[in-house]
Amino acid sequence: MVKEIIYLCILISTYNMKRLLLLTLSVITSFSIQAQDCDDLFISEYVVGSGNNRALEIYNPTDAAVDLFGYKVGRFRDGSGTPMLLDLAGTIPAFGTYVIAIDKRDPNGTGFEEQVDLAIQAVADTFVNPVYVQANSPFYFNGDDAVPLIKGDGTTIVDLVGRIGEDPGTAWADANGTWWTTDKTLIRKPGVLSGVTINPVAFVVEAEWDSLPEDTFTELGWHNCDCASVGVNDAETAKMNMFPNPAADKQLMISTSVEMESIQVFNIIGQEKDRVNFAYGATTQRYNLEHLRTGVYVVRVTMSNGAILSRKVMLGQ
Template structure:
């Protein structure tokens, strides 16, 4: 799907967002084959009509995009909720470039877009493509610049427009690179994390990026998890099928976003809110602080399976061990009054 396309026009209009005042991208999925998705979060107290917005893709370092590289969205995001937009490849008989998305991703989709590449290739990104969320209504001319959209304004940018990051060998020749964990993030050094990964916006981020960045540090505002994980048996060994180890789409985090914009429950004091740290963790240990009112803590893996359970022994800080596999875990915190809090953590 790495095609060189003609782009016309220049990106010229920038909008400036206040904290928690506009929608933004809360998760980016660049999975194997056609498994591509964006989760869009609404930090406001009012529903948002997505028909006023569009997504555009800047392919292989292009600095411009046309309507053929964009798609108008549809649907509504409820207050403090998310909308999961997925590449529309749902034909189970599709092969090659028409291969279907995995069932585990399809069930998490709220809307499906760009079914025909030659009509709109907006959702066909690879790890080296920048993605734009913008407000505006696209015109009907395929070759027109997206900046001609009525009411055009930048809402969020993932990646760096005009930059084609290298692969692990430092080459951009095959357009198979991705942004990585080592400065300047585009030379293939470090771990390539925008390819075959999901990127989850940190809870501390309260608004989108409304101007093309000088550098795109993928871990600056994002946590990262692999796109797939192995399915394990009760002894922790990968389960194999006729074609080798069985893989599971690691999209358990889609459909809900933890953000500091989310309202607090009635009677909850932010200063006394239960905190989980460090997140992400590298050794599988996290600490849960302010647990005076916590009865027990349960750890679930990306498959929703119970990994560990810890009863509170009147300690204000609890040490919690995750599982052995890298990826997303949910920490389910049950308080003495029956209230249940859920925190998402990442093991790298």
């Protein structure tokens, strides 16, 4: 329960008098119990690309497999308060992902039946919603549709992309007016440990998501999350910041809340490409990776308290 008292002073002027009115407004906002960190599934990747390139990636942040029975995904179309939903099936392994793609696989398809990109097909765990029906088309989301992950009776929101009841126009945008939820791939930041379980007052997309260009599918099928690196109890005591990302000049600044013992850099197939060890520990390190090829890498930092945190980074232009 959050309670704010807002004092609003309104000065009302007329030709023959002035009055000062002091209005006290009590604004009470009630919140449902929020999900515990690393305790339930959430959306880790969102794809709205060209043609029929639509996909969602669901991440399991727990240390046990999760049965998808009872979970649903879909959309709140164009600001609607009523969702279109489809049921999920299958199992997501501990710290694993589950990729859902729209079922458009006809290589000769054109127009509305254009084939979904082969890169999405290669990593998809399931294909859904092959036929568009206007009254019920849960996986035909566009940039102006709120996209939920729901479980149970259909009213328990586990995660949400966007804001229910709001039609942002073409897409939700950042403060500069740049569209984020259309013609983009969005990836959840590693530090996000749980989903959005209540409808936000405003959807500040860049707070929890990183943006990649249209039709980028290389990140589907795996996700970097701090839940897989540290125990739930350690998440509050082991923090890492790494910037810039992307690192165009291949220079990184890494800072941590606990002394670092080592930094390792892996390519996307898991090969170690660089490593530095600290004899006396450090909490800040400038890291030169100019010798590495341009591409996506995973930086893994081991702390003196045993915690391990990982971040994905793009090196070069």
